Amino acid sequence: MGLYAEIEPYDHGTLDVGDGNRIYWETCGNPHGKPAVMLHGGPGSGCSPSFRRYFDPAAYRIVLLDQRGCGRSTPSASAYETDMSVNTTAHLIADLELLRRFLGIERWLVWGVSWGSVLGLRYAQTHSGAVSELVLAGVATGLNAEVALMTRGLGRIFLEAFERFVGELPDGERTHGNLAAAYNRLLESPDARVRERAARAWTDWETAVIPAPPRSVPRYEDPVFRMGFARTVTHYWGNDHFLGEGNDEGVVLRDAHLLKGIPGTLVQGGLDFGNLLGTVWRLHHAWPGSELVVVDEVGHNAGAPGMTDVLVAATDRYAAR
Numbered sequence: 001m002g003l004y005a006e007i008e009p010y011d012h013g014t015l016d017v018g019d020g021n022r023i024y025w026e027t028c029g030n031p032h033g034k035p036a037v038m039l040h041g042g043p044g045s046g047c048s049p050s051f052r053r054y055f056d057p058a059a060y061r062i063v064l065l066d067q068r069g070c071g072r073s074t075p076s077a078s079a080y081e082t083d084m085s086v087n088t089t090a091h092l093i094a095d096l097e098l099l100r101r102f103l104g105i106e107r108w109l110v111w112g113v114s115w116g117s118v119l120g121l122r123y124a125q126t127h128s129g130a131v132s133e134l135v136l137a138g139v140a141t142g143l144n145a146e147v148a149l150m151t152r153g154l155g156r157i158f159l160e161a162f163e164r165f166v167g168e169l170p171d172g173e174r175t176h177g178n179l180a181a182a183y184n185r186l187l188e189s190p191d192a193r194v195r196e197r198a199a200r201a202w203t204d205w206e207t208a209v210i211p212a213p214p215r216s217v218p219r220y221e222d223p224v225f226r227m228g229f230a231r232t233v234t235h236y237w238g239n240d241h242f243l244g245e246g247n248d249e250g251v252v253l254r255d256a257h258l259l260k261g262i263p264g265t266l267v268q269g270g271l272d273f274g275n276l277l278g279t280v281w282r283l284h285h286a287w288p289g290s291e292l293v294v295v296d297e298v299g300h301n302a303g304a305p306g307m308t309d310v311l312v313a314a315t316d317r318y319a320a321r
Helices: 049-054 089-102 115-126 144-155 159-166 179-187 192-208 223-237 273-277 279-286 305-319
Strands: 011-018 021-029 034-039 060-065 108-113 131-137 264-269 290-295
Touching: 011 089, 021 089, 034 049, 034 089, 034 115, 034 305, 049 060, 049 305, 060 089, 089 115, 108 115, 108 305, 115 131, 131 305, 144 159, 144 179, 144 273, 159 192, 179 192, 179 223, 192 223, 264 279, 264 305, 273 279, 279 290, 290 305
Parallel strands: 034 060, 034 108, 108 131, 131 264, 264 290
Antiparallel strands: 011 021, 021 060
């Protein structure tokens, strides 16, 4: 099956969402089609043109956006003076609602990958009337244990890379505490050299723990992207994903019952390290009306061939609803 052919937007712009922020948006496909919005990962990755291709352009009105601080949205998180206190999960959810109303959309399918699945789930739990379906890949829930696994937990497997990773930190933070929060403190340092070393170390760690090909991330070689991405992801991971009190137990999992009535497809790579915690299975069983598809020999990668087939098949099915 694969992805649909490459397409270009028929409209685009930036939307003033307050706090000095403007978010980039674009619409592709059929202007009169079923609305769908794409939520990228990271946090801080920005949208890719390939995201346009997961939908039948004749059937869908496809909305892409760059979340606060990344991609073509301004100001960029890569700039030291950018205020990150106004970049939280609540702000991003409010931005989605502003964009939905600006585009005159009543309900839309929400497609999210990785962090985008956390954001999509929380958006659907708090604005269920605006969500027709959910399609989520590389599923995460923002649980604090997920952050612990992706940092200290994987350090027990990737020993050499982990030694380099924690080598940038003060001695007292190497052996205990939230490593994302510790790195975020480095990335907020007034010393540009400290920030640059921290951003490189963070993206080197993320590359080292990729479990399946491709095992390289070319955009990490762009110093502007690298800085904005590392600063944003550690900002969220170091602050409980801004999901509020109780996230040690999992706010998104706790509120899974609020998704009742929203059809959803969860697509997970069998080699995704997030599976070690079982959160995607817990979410599936707590969410009436969801389906879970596990794709063998694939890691945390929505663009892998087996993943794209399943994701496109899901949006094709939902196009008829």
